[in-house]
Amino acid sequence: MFFVTVITIISVSIIITFTTFRMSERFFIEKFSITNAKVMDQLTESFESFHYSIVIASNNILQSGTIKRILTEEQTNAQKLNSIFEMKQQMKRIKSPLDTYEIEVMVTGVNEFSYSTNWAYWPISYQELKTDTISVNTRIKPTRLNYQLDDRKELKVTDTQFIVVSKALMERISGKVYGSMYFAMKESEFKKLYHHFTSSGNDVFILNNSGLILSSNQTELIGQQADELLSYTKKNNDESNHYSMGEFKGKEKIIFTEYLPSQDLYLVNVIDKKIAIGDLINKKQIVLLSIGIALVALLLVFLVTKRLTNSLSTLVKQIENASKYNFDQYVSVSGTYETRQIGHAFNSMLDELHEYLEKLVLSQKEKRHAELAALQQQINPHFLYNTLASIKFMVLQGGKAEAEETINSLISLLQNTVGNVSEKISIKQEIENLKDYVLINQKRYGDRIKVNYFIAPDCVEYQIPKLILQPFIENAFFHGFNFKTEGFINVMVWKKGNTLICEVMDNGDGMEVSSVSNLPETKQKKQHFTGIGVRNVHERIQLIYGDQYGVAISSKRGEGTSVKVTIPIHVG
Numbered sequence: 021m022f023f024v025t026v027i028t029i030i031s032v033s034i035i036i037t038f039t040t041f042r043m044s045e046r047f048f049i050e051k052f053s054i055t056n057a058k059v060m061d062q063l064t065e066s067f068e069s070f071h072y073s074i075v076i077a078s079n080n081i082l083q084s085g086t087i088k089r090i091l092t093e094e095q096t097n098a099q100k101l102n103s104i105f106e107m108k109q110q111m112k113r114i115k116s117p118l119d120t121y122e123i124e125v126m127v128t129g130v131n132e133f134s135y136s137t138n139w140a141y142w143p144i145s146y147q148e149l150k151t152d153t154i155s156v157n158t159r160i161k162p163t164r165l166n167y168q169l170d171d172r173k174e175l176k177v178t179d180t181q182f183i184v185v186s187k188a189l190m191e192r193i194s195g196k197v198y199g200s201m202y203f204a205m206k207e208s209e210f211k212k213l214y215h216h217f218t219s220s221g222n223d224v225f226i227l228n229n230s231g232l233i234l235s236s237n238q239t240e241l242i243g244q245q246a247d248e249l250l251s252y253t254k255k256n257n258d259e260s261n262h263y264s265m266g267e268f269k270g271k272e273k274i275i276f277t278e279y280l281p282s283q284d285l286y287l288v289n290v291i292d293k294k295i296a297i298g299d300l301i302n303k304k305q306i307v308l309l310s311i312g313i314a315l316v317a318l319l320l321v322f323l324v325t326k327r328l329t330n331s332l333s334t335l336v337k338q339i340e341n342a343s344k345y346n347f348d349q350y351v352s353v354s355g356t357y358e359t360r361q362i363g364h365a366f367n368s369m370l371d372e373l374h375e376y377l378e379k380l381v382l383s384q385k386e387k388r389h390a391e392l393a394a395l396q397q398q399i400n401p402h403f404l405y406n407t408l409a410s411i412k413f414m415v416l417q418g419g420k421a422e423a424e425e426t427i428n429s430l431i432s433l434l435q436n437t438v439g440n441v442s443e444k445i446s447i448k449q450e451i452e453n454l455k456d457y458v459l460i461n462q463k464r465y466g467d468r469i470k471v472n473y474f475i476a477p478d479c480v481e482y483q484i485p486k487l488i489l490q491p492f493i494e495n496a497f498f499h500g501f502n503f504k505t506e507g508f509i510n511v512m513v514w515k516k517g518n519t520l521i522c523e524v525m526d527n528g529d530g531m532e533v534s535s536v537s538n539l540p541e542t543k544q545k546k547q548h549f550t551g552i553g554v555r556n557v558h559e560r561i562q563l564i565y566g567d568q569y570g571v572a573i574s575s576k577r578g579e580g581t582s583v584k585v586t587i588p589i590h591v592g
Contacts, residue, residue, distance in 0.1 A: 028321045033314040040306045048297060049274060053263050056289065059217055060278050063224070063287055066213045071282050074165060074185050074203055076117040081127065081201050082189060086110055091129025091189065091199040100133065107135045122209045127189070129199035142182055142204035144170070149202075154184050158200050162188030167283050169234045170204070171243040181207040181242060183234060207242060210235050221292035225249060229284055253277040253286045265293070331355025335363060386563055410464045426463045429456040444483040444590070447513055447522075451475060454493055454511060461497055468506040469497060476514040483590045484520070485564065488557050492524040492583045495554065500528030500581060507580075519569075520589045527580040533573050554583075561587060 081087055087110055090103040107127075115125055115137060126136040126149075134146040149155055154168050170182040182204050189199035214224045218237040226235040231250035233241050248268060256264050256277040263276040268290055276289040331354060338351040350370060353363035407430055414423035433456040445453075451473055458471045471493070489511065496509045504527075512523045558571035565587055575581040 025321050025325055029314050029318050032317045033310050036313050037310040056276055060276055063214050064278055067280055070213055073117045077114055078187055080114040084110055091133055094131055111137050123203055123205040126202040154186055158186040158188055162190055162197055167285055183207055183210040207235050221295035223290045225288040227286040249288050331359040335359055407460055429459045432456045445486045447482050448480040470508040472510045474512045479513050479515055482520055488585055489522055491557055496526040500526045503529050518589055520587050522585040525582040530575045530577040530579050530581055533575050
């Protein structure tokens with residue numbers, strides 16, 4: 021207990037000291053954040069004003085019928101010269117909202133006509149721009165203004181990078197894209213939107229939604245990925261003050277963030293904590309105060325520890341002996357508040373353990389019953405009698421070959437259902453059983469109902485519970501074509517991810533299906549072959565594999581029925 025007391029004293033001292041440091045820093049930062057919030061508001065207004073100018077110019081371009089005509093019609097060389105003149109006149113009016121900024125405009129059309137207000141300002145050819153990432157991203161998000169960084173290798177040689185705002189030219193009604201527009205601005209000019217808010221230890225970063233730095237007063241970081249800053253923006257979105265403390269480039273920083281929804285950009289203000297706080301906190305006085313508090317805590321901890329010892333020791337012994345009584349003996353609830361809470365929690369845990377074990381035992385019993393029911397399935401005598409009678413009739417009519425084929429199918433069916441006691445068989449075996457069953461019924465009732473099999477080659481060796489598809493073939497034969505004289509049944513098996521899907525679809529009479537369970541409204545009382553109804557197959561699958569698997573039926577009167585069985589993929 022002395023060791024525990026010493027550890028407690030050290031812990032309390034450290035916690036008090038650390039908490040005091042944090043509270044003092046927190047108080048200053050809270051006050052500092054209020055002031056900085058106004059700075060962030062001014063920065064946001066500056067960016068919004070810039071964006072508003074871009075929006076006005078882009079809307080003017082979209083509303084210009086002349087520009088649309090020039091960018092969509094095929095033109096001769098003479099017509100192109102005239103179009104350049106017309107485009108120049110249009111751009112004088114359109115570009116007026118951007119006169120405050122040093123920015124140039126380029127438009128390109130589906131007819132491969134392109135125009136720039138100053139080709140020398142943003143040096144990029146039409147062919148190069150067409151395959152550039154800037155145009156690719158513009159086509160991905162055609163309805164919004166996309167802020168991107170043109171950071172090509174040839175530009176890095178001249179230390180000139182561009183912020184390009186792009187948007188697709190799209191018809192409002194049809195949504196047809198007939199070109200693109202680009203607003204290019206040197207990053208050094210874009211930086212003027214915020215440079216007067218920066219200083220030593222006070223940096224500004226403009227990030228896109230993937231964490232790429234588009235602009236910053238830290239020029240060497242432009243074009244680099246800043247995932248750590250992006251993580252702070254997502255963290256700060258959950259905070260009302262929109263700031264957090266953390267490390268950036270190996271130094272502790274105060275990080276303020278603001279999301280600019282119009283531009284889909286993040287404004288990040290990174291302030292060096294050491295420069296911001298300096299020697300504001302007198303750590304020596306705080307340490308002395310913490311030592312004094314720790315000495316007082318020593319006495320309190322000693323008294324509390326002594327009181328806890330007896331009741332805790334008793335509780336520990338009772339918990340250690342619980343396994344000897346198969347966890348049926350509860351611990352006594354006594355002693356201090358903490359000890360009583362532990363006792364209550366342990367007793368509650370025992371109750372939950374007993375309840376879980378009971379449910380587990382019941383679940384295992386139900387699963388075992390389902391397995392036994394599957395193993396005990398036998399052919400309905402009426403089916404056997406009728407099949408033998410049909411064979412006899414074939415023999416009497418002289419159809420020996422047909423009778424022999426029917427007998428072979430019946431033998432195979434008996435071997436794989438009665439003779440084979442395995443719960444699971446391969447898809448290949450199940451399909452063979454279905455073919456035997458279908459052949460027998462077609463010999464008895466004619467081939468007015470065609471059966472087709474579409475089995476994915478990579479699924480034939482997968483294991484499924486025996487006879488889960490036959491009841492649906494049976495229902496289709498005997499209940500699906502009461503009003504239609506002929507039709508077809510398709511049996512399809514394929515896999516989707518880790519799930520095996522088996523579907524039996526017919527174009528018969530259809531039926532009513534429950535909107536809640538996707539199963540028929542009533543159970544079929546007449547079960548010709550296996551004695552297992554549709555709902556029983558569904559429950560059997562769920563008992564074996566879980567509630568996420570089972571049978572789903574879709575049907576429409578007069579159009580047919582589709583039955584889908586989903587189970588996990590199992591290789592034998």
